[in-house]
Amino acid sequence: MRTSATGRVGQYLALLAYLVFLAFPFLWLVSTAFKSPRELGSLRPGWFPEDPTLANFRQAFDEQPLLRAAGNSLLAAAGAALIAVLLATPLAYVMARHRTLLARAATGWVVVSQAFPLVLVIIPLFLVLKNLRLINSLPGLVMVYVVWALPFALWMLVGYVRAVPVELEEAAAVDGAGRLRTLVSVTAPLLAPGIVATGLFAFITAWNEFFFALVLLKTPEKQTLPVVLTHFIGAEGVADLGPLAAAAFLATLPSLLVFAVIQRRITSGMLTGAVKS
């Protein structure tokens, strides 16, 4: 597409504005995390720390059990991602390949489940988990995360399954491969990258989740990272900004790293799932 020179300049200016808007809060977070307490106390904080220090990080680890919280988050997120993918892949396969009533009901559930406010789900779940003695336990949280991650996992996986040509499976069947054999040695390898991307996405979703963790985990030893982060903010909303920024920065790193890995696949997953007709 040819665009005039002034048009081009305008486009670059607009892009620059977007870049600034998107990046500045994060840059400020990083900058705050490395500032010395003296600098944070001054009334004229600058964009860059004058003498960068790790003091905030040390203080953050002293004040809150960040490592344990990260461990809890890791367990909950990895467990949920693994189970969600194991459960979702077969169902997604059926939803993509067969037009049964069941497949349509599952699609309907994926849509409807997005519309319900979490409060309507969490109260009954809280009561059910309480009866099962799974309140304040990571396995209980994992169960909730699995179901919570399923809709989007199904959505993505259905797209990936559709991208695998049926003809390949049929060819395998013609060659005498049984149904299971076809699935394992033809479909699964082609689907693997999509499954990994879906699992990693489920991992981030669970790693970042806050509401369920807030309601279901009561004792500090069990709490996940997002819940522990909020402890840095005192009852009156007064926060020690340095350690708060340091801890928040650290908590974000895993999500950013994983997202960097799957970024392209997420986009293409949405593309195939959302747009392909």
Added chain:
Amino acid sequence: MSLTTEGRGSEGRGSEGRGGARRASGTGPPRDLVSHGAWFLVLPALLPILVLSVGPLLYGILLAFTDAQSGRTEPTQWIGGLNFRDLGHDTLFWESFRIGLVWAVGVTVPQFLLALGLALLLNQELRLRWLARALAIVPWAMPEVVVGIMWRLVYSPDAGVLNETLRDLGLGDGRDWLSGLATALPAVIVVGVWAGMSQTTVALLAGLQNTPRELHEAAAVDGAGAWRRFRTVTWPALRPVALAITALNFIWNFNSFALVYVLTSGGPGGRTRLPMLFAYEEAFRYGQFGYAAAMGCVMVAVISVLLALFLVGRLRGGDRA
């Protein structure tokens, strides 16, 4: 997304299904095996969905008609529509509901417009596009709690970059954005827009890459300006995705919790108390499970009606255009 693409998707799948049947009658066995094996494949996911999602939803709706409370020893009783009658008189709830609608519309509309602009830019052959693409996704990857914390730092009255910039520009001394009665809601709305732009941009970009490039070029050759090309070529192709993501955004925003919980916890004086925060407090601070469930039901009902109106209106509008 599935809201509107479902229609298109099912046509595609319909033909696939017929094709599959035709092929199956040729080869015989596979189809049978599939429909038997299907249960095998479906059951592992179906059970947790039924037990932990569909079941609780129905249970939640039933709870709205009871006087369920947390930690009570007496058995829970049916009280019919009493919760809903009480809710009708609960001015605090309706105020919170009003704030929720202002927030949802205030976030969803700019979110869509900004994301559309960004997606159109990212769809161009611009330098630094890779950087912009990567940055555009960052908010999506961040935990909502961290987004809230980050913006608290930005808005912080003393050490915040916003007030600092205002001072540098000589625009006064700045203010305490999140505790000001007038500024709190607009301030959190800006954060909501920032946080949700990513997903919208990615979805719209995916849609844009699906628009017919040849048509675009043909229109350009015919002398159609950028705006005309957008209206006649890009928008018709993008509309289903745009509608779906806007509808989803509206639902997600109306039901959002973590961001505002971290930013203001509903304050000052309830000015940012979204319905989810209200219901959360009702359920888990005051233990009024039944009443909070009734709030959830009202939220679903109103949102469904609004969305139905929106989608029907949009789809009709599309037929005329």
